Amino acid sequence: MGRGTTLIEAALHGRVPCGCxxxxxxAVLTWPRLRPPExxxxxxRLGGLDYSAAGDQPDDLLVFYHRETLKQIGALRKxxxxxxxxxxxxxxxxxxxxxxxxxxxxxxxGFFSVYTMPxxxxxxxxxxxxxxxxxxxxxxxxxxxEVVARKSRQLLSDCNGEVRRMLSGVAYRxxxxxxxxxxxxxxxxxxxxxxxxxxxxxxxxDYAGDNWLRCWFIxxxxxxxKLTVPKKVDEWQxxxxxxxxxxxxxxxxxxxxxxEVGEVRNGKVKLExxxxxxxxxxxxxxxxxxxxxxxxxxxxxxxxxxNNSKGTNTNRIVVFxxxx
Ligand SMILES: C[S@@+](CC[C@H](N)C(=O)[O-])C[C@H]1O[C@@H](n2cnc3c(N)ncnc32)[C@H](O)[C@@H]1O
Numbered sequence: 311m312g313r314g315t316t317l318i319e320a321a322l323h324g325r326v327p328c329g330c331x332x333x334x335x336x337a338v339l340t341w342p343r344l345r346p347p348e349x350x351x352x353x354x355r356l357g358g359l360d361y362s363a364a365g366d367q368p369d370d371l372l373v374f375y376h377r378e379t380l381k382q383i384g385a386l387r388k389x390x391x392x393x394x395x396x397x398x399x400x401x402x403x404x405x406x407x408x409x410x411x412x413x414x415x416x417x418x419x420g421f422f423s424v425y426t427m428p429x430x431x432x433x434x435x436x437x438x439x440x441x442x443x444x445x446x447x448x449x450x451x452x453x454x455x456e457v458v459a460r461k462s463r464q465l466l467s468d469c470n471g472e473v474r475r476m477l478s479g480v481a482y483r484x485x486x487x488x489x490x491x492x493x494x495x496x497x498x499x500x501x502x503x504x505x506x507x508x509x510x511x512x513x514x515x516d517y518a519g520d521n522w523l524r525c526w527f528i529x530x531x532x533x534x535x536k537l538t539v540p541k542k543v544d545e546w547q548x549x550x551x552x553x554x555x556x557x558x559x560x561x562x563x564x565x566x567x568x569x570e571v572g573e574v575r576n577g578k579v580k581l582e583x584x585x586x587x588x589x590x591x592x593x594x595x596x597x598x599x600x601x602x603x604x605x606x607x608x609x610x611x612x613x614x615x616x617n618n619s620k621g622t623n624t625n626r627i628v629v630f631x632x633x634x
Contacts, residue, residue, distance in 0.1 A: 395529075409462055411429065432524070599629075
């Protein structure tokens, strides 16, 4: 599920969205965009909150935030997590939480933080101290409610009546599961037309490290999230085969799996080839591999990585079919 793009696109096409990710962040980021509240409700809720209420304000985070901003973030975090813990959270709270999680860190004034990496690749406090020194920068005070309201206005700008009707027609029938994908008994056998999935590419991405700040905000200890990050190809294949067996079970006859893998280890390891026997072991037929060879990525630019020399430069989508 990741950040939920696939589910949202599915719902926008009138398909019932059904997803799974072992990290609770996924559902936090996805549900609100399937059931968006009205902008007025969001602005009203933001205006009614007490931003002086004491919440967790770790001193470590002062390399990212002005003390006044951190106070507001701490208060908002406490309000949202208390509401969630007592099951009093509504769609407006959930939306505000989704936007706030995405505004935690970034490179423009539209984020709560000083110039830094985006929130899905948050750097450590120590690394941020060095970035601040190098750039001669200090966090400026931000108004957290204003930042969330501005981003909400932008995100909802094309969410018109037609979009809302389409989403509301399918979202409530959807399922967003927070568990390992190799066992999803909640999803009925033979009920799924299309699976779009993108597993960890061996251990090339440090999901726990990259998400530490977002997990802090939603009150989740990243150490408790049991991610599948096999280092070796044979271990990866074993884990993928387990996943494929469950995918094959939930697929309807004639249904498809689009399985995305990135280029890893400078192209020496070909995951698109490694994945074919895993799908076949689960009884699926491999149909084709689609290669997306990109010229430029914003993230590569942020990291100062020359694209097409380091990192993940191409993606491959391996398509499988379940027999009729
Ligand atoms: C390559 S990322 C997918 C990124 C996604 N395409 C996106 O754009 O955000 C892999 C995802 O797999 C999840 N994951 C890792 N192990 C898992 C498991 N055993 N079951 C379900 N999800 C898992 C991670 O939390 C992460 O969100």
